[in-house]
Amino acid sequence: MTLVDPLEVDDQYGNPNPALYYGPGAPRRDVRGYMQPATSTEPVETGRQPEITDWRLFTFSPVGSREQVEWRGRTFRIEGEPLMWEPPFGRRRFWVLLVEVEG
Template sequence: MGVLAYILGRETLIIVNPGPSDPHGDPTGQDDRTIVPGCNVQPAGSNEVLDGRDTVTTRMRVFAPSWAPVTATSRVEWNQQTWHVEGSPGSWSDPAGTPHHLEFLITRTTG
């Protein structure tokens, strides 16, 4: 397979993982930021709550290369906004068993 077989989309994400922290959980260093090109981001629904204020939670489904350093605690910068990873990413393999891509949800809440 050529390189083009592994390009899932045209979106570039920045995966942000928390940096080191002290025993109390306070940050002691900078976050780790990784640029991940070749991603696909698709709408996965939204939810609106009108209880004293208008709160909207938007979800997007992301398909990213298998090497992307995404965990349940990662943040994602995409489309000039910061999103949070929801749950643990799922890993998909090709028919030969080689890791091919990751699939995960990102959420953003406003209001």
């Protein structure tokens, strides 16, 4: 899977809060991890039929809260702060909650 670290760019109005750009010029790094689906919901909204899927990512690589995950042609947004677990023996692990919205 690929982690995309966004670039901060000026928005179209020149506001002091930069917009985040995840396009082709944004830095990317490939990491190994395990993806696991968690839940899926289809909220009822007039004129829109979104499908919201929550996933979990388990990895040994540090993950930032503003990064996005690209995996098998899909793009996931990180929900909240990634959790870290550092056991007394072994490697540090990261658990990341991901959200994918379609429709």
